[in-house]
Amino acid sequence: MQFATRLDNVETSAIRELFKLLGKPGIISFAGGFPDSAMFDVEGLREASSKALAEEPGGALQYGATEGYDPLRAQLSAFMKGKGVEVDPAGLIVTTGSQQALDLLGKTLVSRGDKVIVEGPTFLATIQCFRLYGAHLISAPVDAEGVQVDRLEALIAEHQPKFVYLIPTFGNPSGATLSLERRRKVLELAVKHGTVIVEDDPYGDLYFGKAPPPSLMALTPEVPGSRELVVHCGSLSKVLSPGLRIGWMIAPAELLAKATMCKQFSDAHTSTFAQATAAQYLKSGRMPDTLAHVRKVYAERAAAMGAALKRELGDAIAFTQPGGGLFFWARLTGAGGKLADANVFAQRAIEKGVAFVPGAPFYAEKPDLATLRLSFATANIEKIEEGIQRLGAAL
């Protein structure tokens, strides 16, 4: 069978092979990118779903508008308002997880050979998703304060990208958060160069202690002309439930209309059953408690992992303690003649009964082979300490 040429440059996620090893008994896994199932508000979702079926069975079970189920769009508009973003319900569309928002951006904007700037490192599925539409990806370097804006500007000027894709808050995998000053600068760059900025924000609500700076979208009123250049992708996956597959996209009207047309032919609409359930859940008022709970638990786990890494791996590993999200991004320093190749380290770690993801696949170009990603989301503190001990032994 002859497949489409767009498949030539893409392969199934490189970390899928690794995930097959995770079935090994007794493995402690820091490899996942998902939230802890134990924190799902099952009772709240059961009530929301029953209520949706009782009060609006037609809406919850029938075909719906491609743009999204209106009661959910209204709830998401209010949810965003609580995060400092003014957006009408009609100014956002519901997507089948924020992964679909990325897919629709690729479909709507990227012609073969178009350049797209992403962070180096960035979300793995973003790389593959945009490449499927023929994008040529350029990597902008990231440090502890997020993307380096001077380098970003030089790359924008050189490559005239179709858009820039950023995860400014608790990035995956970098864990980094773009500083307020850099956020303003990114918006200024957008206006100066007429460049579309895509802000993917699935982790912004998962902060430990201090809230992160406002989202790029929330800051657009401060930078005239920037609102028409910013796309914001949100998701309930990390804070409520990935299984609902509820994401949303806020974008300039013309782009939103084209993305809606593309979505019509992608999946007609996102499950109205899931949308009506999510709308009832947001309406129920349980979300603030749910957020407080997940923030508290993840904060404890992140603190435990940071302390254990310092204790067990010492100066053989360098990292910035994340202020939110699900991930540590670390770098093997090679200090004391220790291992500095994360792929070799990952193999040895599996042998010792602990798993993480080597960092190389997260780079669209020029991978840093010493990097690795550790998720603290799904193991309790005891497992985290045990797992990091095993890591120390493997190194």
Added chain:
Amino acid sequence: MQFATRLDNVETSAIRELFKLLGKPGIISFAGGFPDSAMFDVEGLREASSKALAEEPGGALQYGATEGYDPLRAQLSAFMKGKGVEVDPAGLIVTTGSQQALDLLGKTLVSRGDKVIVEGPTFLATIQCFRLYGAHLISAPVDAEGVQVDRLEALIAEHQPKFVYLIPTFGNPSGATLSLERRRKVLELAVKHGTVIVEDDPYGDLYFGKAPPPSLMALTPEVPGSRELVVHCGSLSKVLSPGLRIGWMIAPAELLAKATMCKQFSDAHTSTFAQATAAQYLKSGRMPDTLAHVRKVYAERAAAMGAALKRELGDAIAFTQPGGGLFFWARLTGAGGKLADANVFAQRAIEKGVAFVPGAPFYAEKPDLATLRLSFATANIEKIEEGIQRLGAAL
């Protein structure tokens, strides 16, 4: 903003504009393509969803495999076995409605300029979906027994298409059902020319009285070599609930693997919440009664519409009484100097308080302007008779 070149040849569904008129008070609509909300088994779905959350909260709310939720794949395998198709759970993937199966086929198989043969007329969203991937669509003519296989063979030989897309059973919009003899012939053509055949089958279970011939997929054991060339797309949308967005695709292993990779970057996976609910519903054993009920109600409505059309429009309209599905496909004959342009007729009908869809947009090429589609699914018998009377008055 500059959009991707793939959007150049596609526009939002031509019938979306028409649908905006349907809000007019008192309109009787035969324009929709959806099932009747009143027939949804709300109680059964509520129980299924509660059970899914109670018994498998992690599975129902967490990220899941791109291929689909295993308990649902097992249920769908059993469901297909009941329809004469032997397929392992691993031989199918779950899709976000069967619309996504079409999208994945386009993404996986179609390079810009590739030819794809569809029926003339065919499902509107198929035309746009494949064109977004750059397909050049060729129309194969349809009569009351489905696609004309001699013409199909000539077109295959001439165009060497990437694949042939058919809705062999109660087609949308044609209402036609491919005869058993022609089904065998289509499979023989597939083998002879090495051509992939995509069988879209959302309506096969909605038969009135006699069951239709077995699906192409069910017939593959009779034609050696054909199984490796047939893709079968199924859906719960027309028989249970479109809002769940549960479809599935059975395909040769290599194609299924590529489609799964593409799905990974399209929406990661279909809502596990909806999948677990659908799995529990199928397991509950309520499906046979649900099917019996919808068949009975739609059969009565189809009978009423056929009789009313004959009574009110006489020889000014020609149609074949459908044996299942949701649609009448009709042609204005112009007899007695009456209207023969369905677009003009549609405008006049709206003025008289009744709506249907003109047939032209359903053709990928060479539209027949005298054709139109009427759905009998969502109006009760009284409304059907009143609506067809209005149609008669409009003509």
